[in-house]
Amino acid sequence: MKKHLKQLDLKRIRITDSLFGEYVNKVSEKIIPHQWKILNDQLEDSEPTYCIRNFRIAAGEEKGERKGVVFQDTDLYKWLESVAYTIAGGRGENLEELADEVIDLIGKAQEPDGYLNTYFSINAPTKKWTNLVEGHELYTAGHMIEAAVAYYQATGKEKFLNIARKNADLICRVFGTGEGQKRGYPGHQEIELALVKLYRVTGERAYLHQAEYFIRERGRNPNYLQAEIEGRGHPEFFPEFERYDLEYSQAHKPPVEQDEAVGHAVREMYMCSAMADLAGENDDQQLKDACQRIWNNMTDRRMYITGGIGSSGFRERFTTDYDLPNSTNYSETCASIGVMMFGQRMAAITGDASYYDYVEKALYNTVIAGINIAGDRYFYVNPLEVVPEFCTEHTYMEHVKPVRQKWFGVACCPPNVGRTLASLGQYIYAEDEYGVYINQFISSTADTEVRESRLKIKMNSTLLQDGKVQIEVQSSGPGNLNIRIPWYSEKCECVQNGISIEIQPEKGYQRLSISPGDTYISLDFHVSPRWMGANNGVRADAGKAALMKGPLVYCLEEKENGRYLSEIFIEENTSIEETAPAEELVGNVPTLSYKGIRVRNKGAAGENQLYGNVELEKEEVSLQAVPYCMWNNRGEGEMLVWHKLRV
Amino acid sequence: MKKHLKQLDLKRIRITDSLFGEYVNKVSEKIIPHQWKILNDQLEDSEPTYCIRNFRIAAGEEKGERKGVVFQDTDLYKWLESVAYTIAGGRGENLEELADEVIDLIGKAQEPDGYLNTYFSINAPTKKWTNLVEGHELYTAGHMIEAAVAYYQATGKEKFLNIARKNADLICRVFGTGEGQKRGYPGHQEIELALVKLYRVTGERAYLHQAEYFIRERGRNPNYLQAEIEGRGHPEFFPEFERYDLEYSQAHKPPVEQDEAVGHAVREMYMCSAMADLAGENDDQQLKDACQRIWNNMTDRRMYITGGIGSSGFRERFTTDYDLPNSTNYSETCASIGVMMFGQRMAAITGDASYYDYVEKALYNTVIAGINIAGDRYFYVNPLEVVPEFCTEHTYMEHVKPVRQKWFGVACCPPNVGRTLASLGQYIYAEDEYGVYINQFISSTADTEVRESRLKIKMNSTLLQDGKVQIEVQSSGPGNLNIRIPWYSEKCECVQNGISIEIQPEKGYQRLSISPGDTYISLDFHVSPRWMGANNGVRADAGKAALMKGPLVYCLEEKENGRYLSEIFIEENTSIEETAPAEELVGNVPTLSYKGIRVRNKGAAGENQLYGNVELEKEEVSLQAVPYCMWNNRGEGEMLVWHKLRV
Structure with a gap:
């Protein structure tokens, strides 16, 4: 495998887009302050989440029973991740002090051995790691680690990162194939991709190995999750898991042997994101092939034209090839965020721009549909056809809402949209040692160093209006600019410093050589309805x-x-x-x-x-x-x- | 209100139809012997039902724990009801001895105070009548009473009827508004219509009053079912009832105030059948109006063209006006049997033939679709559009089966189809004091007495081929023959003894005067695709x-x-x-x-x-x-x- 694409430092990207700018602004203006109130139960017309309160109890600062859903801690972690990206994006100066305080609280809630989960620490200390099917402990840890990595990258502060490492070290001790270790893995994948991120910022290969362990162990016989379910005999947290099936959590066979996008759509995307990461890190062709098969099955047979996935409202899951009902589907906002994550990683390990066609489809349609323009209402479910009066409670349509909802108590999508928008730059630009890749045509600026050259890029996109994109590059030395030619471009005209360039894309990218000085690139993709x-x-x-x-x-x-x-x-x-x-x-x-x-x-x-x-x-x-x-x-x-x- | 239509004695009706005859024959040839094996756990490739075994344990003839679903006893009762109708229909000579034995067993399983329910007698004697929401005690009693009445009518034997009376007497003592009585009512309606039947054969008005009590008390504030749920805090038998809503069991307000067909479709139909019976028995215009409103809402807004009802696969229920999806619906076979029951009763109390248009629609399409031609496979769910590969397990489509299934462990539909086919004559003919009504054009013979006249009817229908029906009547005296003019008749030609009759239907019936002797009636409804x-x-x-x-x-x-x-x-x-x-x-x-x-x-x-x-x-x-x-x-x-x- 060849060298991979990397993300640019988010601190050096600014979004100026007329469409996306509107949404990105909402993260600091609306989403973060609003969620802070939710975390602190300060909204009068909303069910309490007990989120910060749970941490205070775990930290010994307050007495009481831990309340809320078993994975409620992740709300705080996703908030912190959004805050981190917002700080990196230059809009979060006033947030850092608050974040540091909360991180102190998280530190106090952590047990001496590194364990960190308010539910199990407070309510069920003897039941740690005994309900991987439903308990979301590893899922929760994964979101904590993602937030810690993001905060470290945004601020350079190590406290949260050290909390995450201590927790990750514990997880590495508890799970594995060694003597006395549990051969378990998460019911809801997430820890795997988080551990890869943690490895990347710390250089600690144990985290990479642990991620690999979780992917390799999953779905093996005898089946750990199945044994756990049978041992317990009944669901502990979610009554609807009475009839659990292993495909739901992609644990029916080892991921490397899987061919189809199955089960809970978000779990599938998070797992595949980690698989792609590991395929890249370890140059693992088998894992890459599995990713490719699942990706192809999904995009060729199981995806809506809006980039939505998960045809079944019941259990938020994939169904089968070509089963894409338009009004009863789930197409969760988070699942399309997962498509962006998986697609970005596939492009990174293959250097193939076509993955970004799907990242774009998911982003421009289902992900943005997840939030209203005002930034205070959300869709979890994204149907392609709605008759409001048919969306009735307690029926087959109860998951479909005809209007966006306020932030819910159990809320994965709103903070997920928040962190995705706050880190939008990662989907626009990428780089390798020779230059920069432009993957999305979203007006923005970026600067980075490629070898000895510093490249400052200013992109002005009117793609949605006239199909045109203007790019200015100021470069201190030579470099490449690789521009994705999108699938909908009927004809592409490219003019570089007044000279027309013949379009000959390789793996979907048109490579332009940038000389030192100022370069003006004008693209016309000829986009018509x-x-x-x-x-x-x-x-x-x-x-x-x-x-x-x-x-x-x-x-x-x-x-x-x-x-x-x-x-x-x-x-x-x-x-x-x-x-x-x-x-x-x-x-x-x-x-x-x-x-x-x-x-x-x-x-x-x-x-x-x-x-x-x-x-x-x-x-x-x-x-x-x-x-x-x-x-x-x-x-x-x-x-x-x-x-x-x-x- | 005027005099009502009554059913003819089933013993005096024989089905000779080329289509329905095929299905009716299956009841004695296939359904009854097959179900007998199921009741006795004699099928190797089928999950045991424990049904007869439970009765043996309750009767003290065997030791052990009572197993199967909480309402498993009804399987035996529906079997006995089918047997009774089959005996009445002249095909059950060899069944009577077996039925008598089983009735003896039921008698032994009955407690001294009349209580009869193997689940609660064996497994939870202290919990009798404490879980009306889920426990199905009154539902089970209702099916027992229906079977007992049918068996009495078919054989004249009183033993089973006396068991039923003793049980009904207990129910009358336990439930009511008096001192020390519970003000409860069933979570699943059925007892109400059964008590009306019991009243009609015994003349005991207490049973009619008790049925009326159940309908009047239902949905009142404070709400009995709601209080029961809150007292218990969690579901005892059905985990899916975690989020119970009172509309599901039509207990959100008193039935007499209801306007729409809501909730679980079978419950709605069974309740409305009893309401129509009571409206007739008590000349109760308010109750009749409520029936009319619910019927109209159902047939004008919430019914499939196949006579199916219950648009929601989730919870087998009605949804809202015009929400009639074709591939995800439930349209349970039993619910369409319920349409036949409700429609028959509405016609009986109004003398309006148009109700039979819907009885016919339900019977000819959804009910018959419920069983295969061979008589050994069943559909519970009746979609109008099926792509077999989309019917996947653990998804929004898991209720839809692309092929009819073998008899299930929890099996309401197969025995319900059995008892409906075995008693098909009740939907073909009715009578009042002046004559006979022909409601369905299904080839058959019937005889009855109207005042002093004996009428022998022979109907030969080729409705489905050429739209024609021939009726011969041998009458010992004068009488009327009232023939329903169906909605699809484009033009109706009627010739009586060679003389053309001008069609002037009243409430959908064309009245023909029958003179003593032989009458030949020839109908051509002009039916085209x-x-x-x-x-x-x-x-x-x-x-x-x-x-x-x-x-x-x-x-x-x-x-x-x-x-x-x-x-x-x-x-x-x-x-x-x-x-x-x-x-x-x-x-x-x-x-x-x-x-x-x-x-x-x-x-x-x-x-x-x-x-x-x-x-x-x-x-x-x-x-x-x-x-x-x-x-x-x-x-x-x-x-x-x-x-x-x-x-």
């Missing part, structure tokens, strides 16, 4: 088309197009006009306008007739589509991605 | 059509039409040809043949492309549809009811 269809295996999308422009999936909303969106049909070759952005949306992204027809059955009309003869009534209608990621920012209403085609 | 559309509220069916002929819904199966049925489109006015019945199906019902087109997207073809440009490829295809009720009798494959329309 287009109707997309699905493979005929996808029964839900047969005879239908979805509208995309560049990476953005568009949708119809009730606001512009009225109710009963399922009555709408379009012609296969309907021409699309780009019109002014919808007023209340952000990023100056055009609305797409086109003609369609509404077809209604007059033969079964009125309040009291459910079925009747077919007597179609047709009406020509003007339709306006807005970016899917910004749906439901203007009140509750129907939404539809896949349009019926007149055939 | 037709494309049906849904109300535009039903998003799942927008732009689609379903094919019906008479009461039968037709469907496409993979066998004749290939895979990827979702690619098929038809013209709104596609002409339909009636062709030879499919060879392996029964009842001599024609296949319907027509043209369509298959539309495939070439722009996203092959193994590795999930989405691509829209490039439609069209191919004309010949399609053949078979009756929905007989789908999946010729191997596993896709199935589709709602066809896409070219608009």
